Amino acid sequence: MEISKNQLNILSNIFSPTIIKELLKFDYSEKLYRILRDTDLLDSVKSKNLKSFFDYSYELLAKNYPNEYVYKNAITNKILLGKHNLNTSFMLNEFRANKSKVDCVVVNGTLTVYEIKTAYDNFKRLDKQLDDYKKVFEKIYIITADKHVDKLDYLKNQGIGIMRYNQNGQISTLFDAQSQFESLDLGIIFDSLRQSEYTKIIKDFYGYLPNVPNTKIYLTCKELFCNIDKSKAYNEVIFHLKQRGNKQALKDFIMKVPKSLKARAINNILSSRERIKFLEILEKDIEHLIHKG
Missing domain, CATH: 3.40.50 (Rossmann fold)
Incomplete structure (x- = not known):
């Protein structure tokens, strides 16, 4: 089908977290309905399930409007x-x-x-x-x-x-x-970490956390971090950043969603319960997801 540049731009919003959150909260999405209406896709996709529609939309965008x-x-x-x-x-x-x-x-x-x-x-x-x-x-x-x-x-x-x-x-x-x-800067790297990550690194490396007031923990840990050998500090950072995705339930969810949704799944914006519900919603026909009740 012919679809204009403006309609492709509208269609690109199909991968917005807002739509996913709406579907999970209300079992329908007004935003999804508006996208279908404004792209003239409503009649042709109503009988598709949501999973197929995500893949169909992604294919259209990949070929005609490859956005971020x-x-x-x-x-x-x-x-x-x-x-x-x-x-x-x-x-x-x-x-x-x-x-x-x-x-x-x-x-x-x-x-x-x-x-x-x-x-x-x-x-x-x-x-x-x-x-x-x-x-x-x-x-x-x-x-x-x-x-x-x-x-x-x-x-x-x-x-x-x-x-x-x-x-x-x-x-x-x-x-x-x-x-x-050679260009790596441990001070800048430290600033990219979460508190839970840099405190674990300090404890792992030094065997203790500094006994200072909460207001001083950041600067004290940063000074200690910057005194670690760069190669060892960087390896610690790699290990702890990898832990952000080291949850079997998240890995399973990423593998179960269609290819068009892999990047969205990795964002990890959903709770365990929401992931289960979203996988069920993906199997539902579009026509049941665009109207309240």
């Missing part, structure tokens, strides 16, 4: 679940490196960041982002569309890896990332 979610999902399927696996690796979608918000980080034997630049993105902040990334991640890749590849040639001398996404959903490596280990 499509890229993230491709990284999840092709790299995290294809090249690696959930027993040895995990992907973080919500992470900060200094002042930059990170698109995707794969945690396995090291930390590898994937900066997404779709055909619709600009490169205004890229150099600043890369400066921040070099302080936290050993390997850095930029994954982009064909039209942007030539703009990234200058980064090869900096050891930045370059990947190309094509509209068949394939990711190809044009230039391998080199290690940025």
